[in-house]
Amino acid sequence: MKCSVAVRIERVGALLLLLCSGGGLWWLQQKVGAVDASASARREQLEHLRVLADRGQQQTVRESRSLAAVAGILDGRSFEWQSRDGMSFLVPVGPEVQR
Amino acid sequence: MRWGALLRLLDGRWLWGSPLLLATLCSFGFGLAAILDVAGALRRAEGVRAEVATELARLATEAAAIQCFATHESQVHLAVGEFDVHGVPDGELLLLSTRSTAGESWRFTCRRLSGAAPACFAERLVTTDPEIAARVGEGVVVAPDALPQLDRAALAAAPRAEGASGFRLDPALALLHWQGGTEAPDFVFDRFGTEGWTPPKGGLVVVPGHLWFAPSVSAYEWHLEQDLVVVVEGNLYVGASARISGPGRLVLVTTVPTGAQPFVDRDGNGRWSAGEPSFGRDFAGVIEGGGNVYLGLPSQHRALEVGASIVVGGELHLTADAAVDGALVLSRGLTELVAGARLRLRGEALFNVQRERVPGFCTTGAPRPGLLALVGGGLREPQQPLYETSPAR
Numbered sequence: 001m002k003c004s005v006a007v008r009i010e011r012v013g014a015l016l017l018l019l020c021s022g023g024g025l026w027w028l029q030q031k032v033g034a035v036d037a038s039a040s041a042r043r044e045q046l047e048h049l050r051v052l053a054d055r056g057q058q059q060t061v062r063e064s065r066s067l068a069a070v071a072g073i074l075d076g077r078s079f080e081w082q083s084r085d086g087m088s089f090l091v092p093v094g095p096e097v098q099r
Numbered sequence: 100m101r102w103g104a105l106l107r108l109l110d111g112r113w114l115w116g117s118p119l120l121l122a123t124l125c126s127f128g129f130g131l132a133a134i135l136d137v138a139g140a141l142r143r144a145e146g147v148r149a150e151v152a153t154e155l156a157r158l159a160t161e162a163a164a165i166q167c168f169a170t171h172e173s174q175v176h177l178a179v180g181e182f183d184v185h186g187v188p189d190g191e192l193l194l195l196s197t198r199s200t201a202g203e204s205w206r207f208t209c210r211r212l213s214g215a216a217p218a219c220f221a222e223r224l225v226t227t228d229p230e231i232a233a234r235v236g237e238g239v240v241v242a243p244d245a246l247p248q249l250d251r252a253a254l255a256a257a258p259r260a261e262g263a264s265g266f267r268l269d270p271a272l273a274l275l276h277w278q279g280g281t282e283a284p285d286f287v288f289d290r291f292g293t294e295g296w297t298p299p300k301g302g303l304v305v306v307p308g309h310l311w312f313a314p315s316v317s318a319y320e321w322h323l324e325q326d327l328v329v330v331v332e333g334n335l336y337v338g339a340s341a342r343i344s345g346p347g348r349l350v351l352v353t354t355v356p357t358g359a360q361p362f363v364d365r366d367g368n369g370r371w372s373a374g375e376p377s378f379g380r381d382f383a384g385v386i387e388g389g390g391n392v393y394l395g396l397p398s399q400h401r402a403l404e405v406g407a408s409i410v411v412g413g414e415l416h417l418t419a420d421a422a423v424d425g426a427l428v429l430s431r432g433l434t435e436l437v438a439g440a441r442l443r444l445r446g447e448a449l450f451n452v453q454r455e456r457v458p459g460f461c462t463t464g465a466p467r468p469g470l471l472a473l474v475g476g477g478l479r480e481p482q483q484p485l486y487e488t489s490p491a492r
Contacts, residue, residue, distance in 0.1 A: 010117070010118060010119045011118050011119075013119055013122075014118035014119045014121065014122035015118075015122070017119070017122040017123065018122045018125055018126065020126075021125065021126035021129040021130065022125075022129060024129065024133070025129040025130075025132060025133050028133045028136060029133075029136060032136045032137060032139075032140040035140045035144060036140055036143060038144075039140075039143050039144045039147045042147050042151065043147050043150070046147070046150060046151055046154055049154060050154065053158060054451075074151065074155075079158070082162065082165075084165050084166075084169055085165075085168075085169070085464055085465040085467060086215065086453065086464050087165060087453050087454070087467060089158070089161050089162055089165055090158050090161075090162075091158060091159070091162040091179060091180065092155050092158055092159055092179065092180035092181070092182070
C-alpha cells in the first residue's frame, strides 16, 4: 500500500513536532529540577541558620564551633556572632551595627 | 447527511487519520505541562526567597532590639547590614519596623524583660544532690543558692486560688487518699471549670494550701495561650496526667509555708511518722508537711505524664512511672515509694531563659528584649511614581 508524498510529509512533520515538543518538555523539566534542587539546598541552609540562631540565643557564651559554621552559610552570605549582657546573637554581615 | 457527519466525527478515525493534528494536540499538552512545571518551580523558589528574607530581617531586628536596650533611649533607628530598623516602645512592648534595601518591610514586636529568667528552666533536671543526678542518669547539680528565687512582691500581688477560676476547695479529697486526711486546706484543679480556661493576666496564681490533680484515668487537658505559674504553699499531689496544648506552658512550684516542714515520707502514708527525716531540727507544723510533691498516689499507680515544669521546694516522692515535659528542679531529694518507678524527663516544655519570662520568679542580668514575634511581614512597598499625577484638563 503506497502513500502519497503529502501523506509522508505530514507523518514526518508530525513525528518531528512530537519529538521537538517532547524533548523541549524533558529539557525544561531538567531545568526545573535543578531550580528545585537549588531551592531545597537553600531551605536546608536556612534551617541550619535557624538552628544556629536559636542555639546562640540560649547560650551565654559564644562557641567557637558555631563561629566557624556561620561563614558563607546562606548564598555565600556571612554572619557574625555578637554578644551583649550574656546574650549571643547572629548579625548578617554588612556595615557595623551603628546608631 | 448531518447525522452521518456527526457519527464520523465521533468515531475518531479522522484523528488517527491525520497524525499532524494529533501531534499538534500532544504538543499543546506538553506546552501546558511545561507552563505548570515552571509556574510551580517559580512559586517554590519565591517561597524560599521570602522565608530567607524574613529570617535575615529577623536576625537584623534581633540585633537592633538588643542594641536598643543597651542604649536606654526611647526611640531608636539602627542600620544592620542591608536592613533599617526603627524601634518604638509601647508600654511593656517594643515595636520594631524593619525595611530592606529591596523595599520589603516587616513588623516585629517583643516584650521588654527586666532580665534573664532562672537558668534552671532551660534544663531537664536541676538538683542540689549529685547522687540524684547519677541515679537519674542526667541533670545539672547546683548549689542551693543557685535555685530559682520567687519574687516576693509579685507573689503578694498575685491572685489567690480561692478567687481564681479553675480551682476549688475540696475538703473531702484528702480523706479519700490519706488516712486522716490533711490539716491544711486542699485545693483541686477544677477539671470542668478549666476547659476554656483563661488563667490570670499576670500568669501567676498562689494556692494557699495543698493542690491536687484528682486521681483519674483520663488526663487533664488544657489549652494555655500564655505561660502560667502556680505557686503551691503546701504539697502537690499528682494523681492524673496533665496535657497542655497551645503556646503557653505550665509551671508548678511548691514552697514551704510558715507552720509546715518538708520531710521524707518513707512509708508513703502522706504524713510524718517517727523516724522519717525532716528538713529542720525537729519535725513541727501540719502533719502532712509542706513543699513535698507526690507523683502518683497510693491508690493510683498508673504511669503519669505531666506536661509542666515542676519546682519542688521539699522532697519529690515517686509512686508511679512519671514523664515530665518541662524542667524538674529538686531542692531536696527524690524518694521512690514503689520499687522500680521510673522518672522520664522529656524536656519538651523548657524555656529560653535568656529571652523568655517565667512569671513570679526573680530575674538576673540587664533588661533585654523578649523573643521577637512577627506581626506583619514581607510587604513590598508600592513603587513611588516619578511624577505626581494631575487631573486631565
